[in-house]
Amino acid sequence: MASIGSFDDLAAGRSRLMKESARGDEMRRNWSSRMMFSYFPIFLLTVSILIFLSFLIVGELSRSETKKANEISTGYIVDTVQRSLVEIELSVLQEMETNKVYDDFLSGFNQAEDSSRLYDTVQEMKGMLDRNNLIDSIYLYRALDEKVLTSSGLKALDLFADRKFLEQALLDHKSSSWSAVRPFQQKNADASIRVISMYKLLPIPFGAEGIVVVNINMHGIERMIDDMTNNQISFMRIVNEKGGLVYAAHGEQELNSDVLTRIRSENTGWVFESGIRAGQLFAWVSVVSYIWIIVGIITVLLGTIYIIYITRKNYRPIQVMMNRIQALQIQGGNVAANSELVVIDHALEKLIEQTMHYEQQHHENLLVQRRQLFLDLLEGERLASLADRLLQLEAMPIEPGKLVFIAAEINQYGDFRKNYSLKDQNMLKFTLMNLFQEFTEEDMMHSWSEWISGSRMGVIIAWDHTSSVNKETLRTLADNGLRWVSDNLGLSLAIGVGAIVDDWETIPVSCQAANAALQHKLSLGQDMVVMSEELPDKTAMQSYKYLQVFSEIVRDFRVADESWRTKLDSVFESFQKDSMKDEQIRMLLQALMQMLEREIGDLSDNIRKSFDGTSMRFYEAELEETSTLSQVREVQLNWLTELYRIYVSVNETKSYRAMISEMKVYIEENFANPDLSLKHLSDRFQISGKYASYLFKEEFDMKFIDFLMQLRVQRAEYLLAGSSSPIQDIALQVGYANSITFGRVFKRIVGVTPGDYRKLKMKPEQ
Secondary structure (H helix, E strand, O other): OHHHHHHHHHHHHHHHHHHHHHHHHHHHHHHHHHHHHHHHHHHHHHHHHHHHHHHHHHHHHHHHHHHHHHHHHHHHHHHHHHHHHHHHHHHHHHHHHHOHHHHHHHHOOOOOOHHHHHHHHHHHHHHHHHHOOOEEEEEEEEOOOOEEEEOOEEEEHHHOOOHHHHHHHHHHOOOOOOOOOEEEOOOOOOOOEEEEEEEEEEOOOOOOOEEEEEEEEHHHHHHHHHHOOOOOOEEEEEEOOOOOEEEEHHHOOOOOOOOOEEEEOOOOOOEEEEEEOOOOOOOOHHHHHHHHHHHHHHHHHHHHHHHHHHHHHHHHHHHHHHHHHHHHHHHHOOOOOOOHHHHHHHHHHHHHHHHHHHHHHHHHHHHHHHHHHHHHHHHOOOOOOHHHHHHHHOOOOOOOOEEEEEEEEEOOHHHHHHHOOHHHHHHHHHHHHHHHHHHHHHOOOEEEEEEOOOOEEEEEEEEOOOOOOOHHHHHHHHHHHHHHHHHHOOOOEEEEEOOOEOOHHHHHHHHHHHHHHHHHHHHHOOOOEEEHHHOOOOHHHHHHHHHHHHHHHHHHHHOOOOOHHHHHHHHHHHHHHOOOOHHHHHHHHHHHHHHHHHHHOOOOHHHHHHOOHHHHHHHHHHHHHOOOHHHHHHHHHHHHHHHHHHHHHHOOOOOHHHHHHHHHHHHHHHOOOOOOOHHHHHHHHOOOHHHHHHHHHHHHOOOHHHHHHHHHHHHHHHHHHHOOOOHHHHHHHOOOOOHHHHHHHHHHHHOOOHHHHHHOOOOOOO
C-alpha cells in the first residue's frame, strides 16, 4: 500500500508539473502576442501622422518657395512701374530747369513775340510727349496772368477743363508724390480718361511763377503690367491706400486665390497684391508624393521588424518578473490567475498600497518630529543635536541671524469649540499656521508655526544679519495678522511678541517673554498686540496698594457705607492703568472675598452660605470664564451687591438706613426694568412690600412710585433732547411697555407731551 501511494504521489506531481509548464508556456505566448499586437495601432497611427506631416512640410516648403518667387516677380513689376514714373519725373524736371523757353513763358512774352515763342513752347511740350509714351498730357500754368498752356494752345484758367485739380495744387503746394487715379479731360467736350498726375512749382525747386502738371495715362501703365504677368499662372491687382481697387491685371475683378505678396509703392501709395492661381501651386507635389509613399511603406516594414525584435527582447525580464510573482503567490497560498495582466495588477496594487501606507506613516512621523523639536527648542532641551535635526526636518535655517518667538492665543476658546465642528476647528488652526508664514515671506523672513496647546499657537521667526527687521517690523507683522484674522475668519486673537534673541539657545527666553505678555489680556484688552519689552512687570510692588484699598472696601461694607462701590470702580481703573496680569487680578479679587469672609462671615447663616465651598467654587468658575476686564468687574460687582444686600437685611433691625440706601441704589440702576415694583423690591431685599413703602416714605418723603416715575421721566428728557430715537423706543428704554402710558405720565410730570417737548426743543433741568 505504501508503494502504491508513493507511485500515485509521483504521478500526481509529474502531472501537476506538466500542467504548470503548459500553463506557463501558454501565458508566455499570450503575453508575447498581446504585447506585440498592442503596438500596431500606435505604430500605424504614428506612421500615418509622420506621412501626413511630411506632406504638410513639403507643401509648406513649396508654398514658401512659390511665395518667394512670386515676391520677386511682383517686386520686379513694382520696381519697373516706380522706375518709369521716376524717369518721367526727372526728365520733366530737367526739361523745365534747362529749357529757357519755359522761363520766358512764365515771365511773359512781348506782344510781337507772343505767337512764335508760344508756338516754340508748345512744340517743346509735344517733344516730351513723344519721348515718353506713358505721358498723356502736360500743361503749364502761369501765375502772372492766370493762363494755362496746353498742347492745343493758351487758355484762361476759368475756361480750363482741369481747373479743379489745378486750383487744389495751388492751395496745397505739395508735390512730393503722384496723385490718386482721377478722371481727366483736356477740353470740356472731350471724354475723360483715367490718369495719375504730378505737379511741380516753377521755377524749380520752389518757385511761385507757375506750375507744371504731368498726367500719366493709366492705360499705358496697365498695358505694361499686363505684358509682365501671366494670367494662367498668377494674378495681379493694385489697390489704393483705402483698399479700393485701382487695377486688376487682364481685367479680372474677382479674386479666387489667396494673396501671397503685398508690396507698397512709395511714390504712388499703391499696394500691389499678387498670388498663384488655385490649382497651379501644388501641381508638381503629386510627383513628390510617390516618393513619400514609398518612404512610408519602407518605414512601416522596418518598424514592424523592429517591433517584433524589441518585443522578444523586452519580454525576457517580464518573464522573470512573472516567475517571481507566481513563486511568491505559491508561497503565500494564493491561486495564480490565468492572465498575466491580472497578476501584475494585483501585485502592483498591493505594492502601491504598502507604499502609500509607508508615506503616510512617514509624513505623520515627520509632523510629530517637527512638533517635538519645536517644543524642545522652547524648553531648551536636546540642543546638542539641533543642527542635525533642523537639517533633517528642513524646518528653519541652522544658523539664523536673529530670532523671535510670537505667541498667538484664541480668545473665548470655549465659544470657539462650541461654534465650530472639529473639522472646521482644524481647518481654521491650519489656516492660522500658514498665515504668518505668508506674511513673513513678504518681508524676506522665515517662520515656523506649531500649536503648543489647544488655544495657543507658537511662531518662531528668523532672519539674517543683513535684514532691517526691528521691533516695529514685528509689531506691524502681528497687527496685519490680527487684522486679517478678524476681517476674514471672524476670530479674536491676542498676540504676544517676545524679545529678539541671537541664537537657538536663547529662544526659550523669548518664549517666556511672549507668554508673559499674554498674561495681561484682561487689563490691556483681547484684540491687540502686546510687546514684551514694552510691558515691565510691576504687580509685585503694587499688591500692597490694592490690599490697602480692599481694607477700606471691607470697612465700608461693615458700616453699610455705599462708597464701597466707588472704591471698587477705582480698583478696576487701577488694574487697567497698571497693566496687571490676569492671574494677579483674579488672585487679588479672591483675596478681597477672603477679607470679607473674615470680617462678616460669622454674622449669620445666610452670609456664611455665601462663603461656603460650593458658592466660592461657583464664584471662581464665573471669574475664570471672563475674558475682559469689564466682565470681571460685572461678576465681582454682582457678587458683592448680593452679599451687601444679605448683610444689610441681616442688620435691618439695627439700621434701616443702610437698607433704604441699598434699595435706592438698586432702583436708580434698574429703573428701566418694566417689572420693577414694590413686590419686586420685597422679593429682592427679603422684606414686605408694605415695610419697603414705609421705609421709602420715611427716608425720602415721597412714595416709591413717584420716585420711580421721576427717574424715568428725567431719563426720557435727556433721550428726547439728545437723540433722534422714536418715542416708542424711548418709552421701552425707560421702562414703559407702550408709548401711550409713557406719554400720559410724562405730560403729568413735565406739563407737555413727549412730542411737544421735542418740537419745542426743550432742555432737561439739572
